[in-house]
Amino acid sequence: MTYPCGIIRDLLPLYIDDVCNEDSRDAVEKHLAECEKCRNDYEAMKNTGDFVERKKESFKDMKMETSLKNVKTRINKKIRNIILGAIAVVIVFTSGFYLLFETAIKEVNLGEVSVSAKVHSLESQRDISTEEVTDSESVTIFSDEEDNSEIVNVKIPEIGNINLTKNLIEKYGYATVVSFSSEYFLRNIEMETRDNTIYITGFKTTLLGNRAENYQKQTCMLEFQEINKIVFVDDKGMETVLWSR
Ligand SMILES: [Zn+2]
Structure with a gap:
């Protein structure tokens, strides 16, 4: 026996995610073989699912990229601090040297x-x-x-x-x-x-x-x-x- 389209439509997400029981899967497959309208819905849903997955993946990539960027920014800041520190040390030593050698005290x-x-x-x-x-x-x-x-x-x-x-x-x-x-x-x-x-x-x-x-x-x-x-x-x-x- 074949189920009404409404019931099949409710089962489609479970079927696509492959989490429905064997009876439900048989019923959906049987119905899809006979009903073009539900078959179209199924194709559309499946693609939408893929789209969501793809979105999830690219979101993950984005997060990865962002955290990489953060790491880079932190490293750049560290390098900048090291350079600034080195410059400060040079300035302090040079002026100290200058004071000791060149200023009559x-x-x-x-x-x-x-x-x-x-x-x-x-x-x-x-x-x-x-x-x-x-x-x-x-x-x-x-x-x-x-x-x-x-x-x-x-x-x-x-x-x-x-x-x-x-x-x-x-x-x-x-x-x-x-x-x-x-x-x-x-x-x-x-x-x-x-x-x-x-x-x-x-x-x-x-x-x-x-x-x-x-x-x-x-x-x-x-x-x-x-x-x-x-x-x-x-x-x-x-x-x-x-x-x-
Ligand atoms: Zn149908």
Whole structure:
């Protein structure tokens, strides 16, 4: 016996999902073989079912993709944080280094520095002693671009070879090598030159310039003037002669 279409229609979802009992399945199959209308409904339902399945699958893919994206985003954030952290570390170290090396932070007392000077005439090289000179150093100094006068090599003790134009020699006539000896690297010497006298108002070093005791660091300086006196002026204006000719 064959069942009415309504009953078959109710059974179709179970039949499609393959969860109905044997009798129901036989009844549905028998009915579908005879009834074109229910057969069409069956085909439509089956396809709809497939569609739902496909949707479910693509939804799963989407979820997978989303979670992958989340993982990627998290990894990107981690990498970004690592890079930012590295940059911060570099900045901190660089500025720390800069502060220690380049910023004068320690005043060096007058008693911790010894000063000497040698004045050399550039006009006559016979006044220039060459015994302390190392020939590896050579510097060329021009007064300006229009100075086309002959270049003269002058050997100056403690400084080395200096190439000067004849114009410069005529203009200055003298070179004074000033040497400062201290256990510190003197990075900043506050000084002013006037009336053939060097007035020093302070010696400064940096924290890392602070060396072990007995370490003698010599700082040399070249003045193209005939220096007769080097004077230290303290903050009260008191003058102490450090060297004189
Ligand atoms: Zn039917």
